[in-house]
Amino acid sequence: MHPDLSPFQLILTGDPPLFAIVRLSLIVSLTAVTASTLIGVPFGALIALTRFRGREGVIVLLNALMGLPPVVVGLAVYLLLSRSGPLGSFGLLFTPAAMILAQTILVTPIIAALARQTIEDLWAEYRDELTAMNVGPLDRVTTLIWEGRFSLVVAVLAGFGRAAAEVGAIIIVGGNIEGFTRTMTTAIALETSKGDLSLAMSLGAVLIVIVIAVNALAWLVRSVGESIAG
Amino acid sequence: MRASNSDLPIRFEKMSVSERGLTILDGITMQIEPGAPTLIIGPNGSGKTTFLRAAMGLLAPTQGRVTWGGRETSPALRRAFVFQRPAMLRRSAAGNLSYALRAAGSPKSQRGQRVEDLLARVGLQGLGKRPARRLSGGEQQRLALARALARDPAVLFLDEPTASLDPASTKAIEDAIRCVAASGVKIVMSTHDLGEARRLAGEIVFLHRGRVVERADAVQFFSCPKTPEARSFIAGDLLV
Numbered sequence: 001m002h003p004d005l006s007p008f009q010l011i012l013t014g015d016p017p018l019f020a021i022v023r024l025s026l027i028v029s030l031t032a033v034t035a036s037t038l039i040g041v042p043f044g045a046l047i048a049l050t051r052f053r054g055r056e057g058v059i060v061l062l063n064a065l066m067g068l069p070p071v072v073v074g075l076a077v078y079l080l081l082s083r084s085g086p087l088g089s090f091g092l093l094f095t096p097a098a099m100i101l102a103q104t105i106l107v108t109p110i111i112a113a114l115a116r117q118t119i120e121d122l123w124a125e126y127r128d129e130l131t132a133m134n135v136g137p138l139d140r141v142t143t144l145i146w147e148g149r150f151s152l153v154v155a156v157l158a159g160f161g162r163a164a165a166e167v168g169a170i171i172i173v174g175g176n177i178e179g180f181t182r183t184m185t186t187a188i189a190l191e192t193s194k195g196d197l198s199l200a201m202s203l204g205a206v207l208i209v210i211v212i213a214v215n216a217l218a219w220l221v222r223s224v225g226e227s228i229a230g
Numbered sequence: 231m232r233a234s235n236s237d238l239p240i241r242f243e244k245m246s247v248s249e250r251g252l253t254i255l256d257g258i259t260m261q262i263e264p265g266a267p268t269l270i271i272g273p274n275g276s277g278k279t280t281f282l283r284a285a286m287g288l289l290a291p292t293q294g295r296v297t298w299g300g301r302e303t304s305p306a307l308r309r310a311f312v313f314q315r316p317a318m319l320r321r322s323a324a325g326n327l328s329y330a331l332r333a334a335g336s337p338k339s340q341r342g343q344r345v346e347d348l349l350a351r352v353g354l355q356g357l358g359k360r361p362a363r364r365l366s367g368g369e370q371q372r373l374a375l376a377r378a379l380a381r382d383p384a385v386l387f388l389d390e391p392t393a394s395l396d397p398a399s400t401k402a403i404e405d406a407i408r409c410v411a412a413s414g415v416k417i418v419m420s421t422h423d424l425g426e427a428r429r430l431a432g433e434i435v436f437l438h439r440g441r442v443v444e445r446a447d448a449v450q451f452f453s454c455p456k457t458p459e460a461r462s463f464i465a466g467d468l469l470v
Contacts, residue, residue: 125317131288132311133333133381143329147320229320229361 017179018199022206025183028096028170029163032103033111037156040108044115045141048123062116065109070102074172077102081173094175099183102169107159114155118148153222157215164211237298237308237385238416239263240285245294247280254280256440257294262385266432267407267417269448271424273463276437278420279314282387285418286311307334310383314390316374323349323365323373324358330380348376352406368399375406386410388419392426404429424464428452436460 047058079085081093081101092098122144130140145152167185174181176190184207191200240262247255255277262268262285270278283289284296287306298304319326327345336344349355352372357365362373371391378386388407392400407430411417421427427434431448436459444451444460455461 126319128288128311128313129317132286132306132309132313132378133330134306135333139333143319150320229322 018202018206020179021182021184021187021203022210024096024181025164025185025207026210028099028183029103029160031100032107032163033156033160035100035104036107036111036159039104040111040155040159041115041145041152042141043108044112044117045119045145047112048116048120049137049140049144059113059116062109062113066113068106068109070106070166070168071172073102073105074169077105077169077173093173094177094181096174096181098173099170099181102173103163103166106166106169107163110162111155111159114158115145115148115152118151118155119144122147150222150226153218157218160214161211164207164214237304239299240385241297241300242284243294243297245284245291245296247277247284247289248292254440255284255291258440258442259294260435260442260445262416262418264416267411267419267430268433268435269427269431270418270420270435270437271422271427271463272437272443274422277440278422278437279389281437282311282389282418282420286387308382308384310378310381310386312371312374312378312386312388312391314393316370316377318362318365318370318373321362322359323354323362326362326373326377327358327380330377334381336380344380348380351379351409352376353402366399368395368402371395371399371403372406375403375410379410383415385416385418388417390420390422392421392423400426436463438463 047055047062077098078093080087081090081098082088083093092101123140126144126147130143135143165185167189170181170183171186171189174183174186176182176186182190184203188200188203188207191197191203242258242260245255245258246253258281270281272278280289284291286309287296287298287304288311295302298309319329321329324345327348328341331341331344332338345358346355349358352375354369354372354376357369362370365373375388375391378388391407392403395403404426407417407419411430417430419430428448431451434444434446434448434451435442436444436451436455436457438459444455444457446456451460452464455464
């Protein structure tokens, strides 16, 4: 990277190391959010549609896990993946895979908790109709997920926001290795502490633009979808 | 399997329903048989909705029992329900109908044609592509009726389907119900509108405070009601 260039010049000239960092950030966060959605939405739906002992406790815990501290998750994944840890033999520590795992653990409770609330509200609305139509349990889940698709987009966006902004977990399990596990947030933390405020600022600007762009895109999809489906 | 009204008769045997200590239906013993529409009338809070829900099998009696064609459990394959405030799925009108057809086990190849038939049956032809939740109240209620008919029911329950609708929408619903009844479907419907009860009923079940106070052929009920409660209800007195 060229420390003598201004943030705008770095972005406009398409500085390759900068773009490698942006690319890895997007791969890690988007993969984690995809995995969290695939786990969190069905899990939230399951809790919304079943009644069992200790359900209230599970809901309180799930809601509390939305505020899971990233550094604690980082530490837990670190212990899990370190050489002497239970999953140490896979050699995943300080790889992008470890970062994806950590962010998935962080984001899944957010998506699951919001999906649970969304689907429970929809179930209250549709319970009579679906029961009268003799719709079975599995079809109920898929129907309500589809009915809640516009609200669930917001849950996924909340998860993406969390993943994209997070630095504590991925810096511990990824190690911030240049060209391999360095993302926008870990690079900003590093460059700021090194005093390279120019690069830190350009990365910060790119990060904010990306988060806004993803949200705008999702909003567009939601609006178009809602205008078609009502 | 159109002919066998196997869910009929629906028998109530000393059936009571209470919720949180409040008795909503109190020891009802009666039988709903095939034939002309049965209209459940009575003031608000008399138990009409609960009666229909119990007859549909949506709620279990607290005491006594309900049987369908002699069976104590009977999945609602040939029963359908139109709720007072129908909840439409966030899809097009046609999408709501094909969902109901799929839930009823209708083969995919026939669904497109059946959706069109159902829309025409309730006078909504041409509105299939519209988002269901953007339809007017009257149109949504007609769509709810079409959705219930998608189940090809032998018994159709309707809970005050025309409450809060304008006269034109009410007429459209009532015309559709008359057609359905003429095609051999047993109609069991609640209303607090006596005019509607006169227009549609074959027989009247008059509920008051959770009990069947009077049950009679419609003509007889309106010309010479037997109980003082029914007399004052027909006369338009406030029955509390």
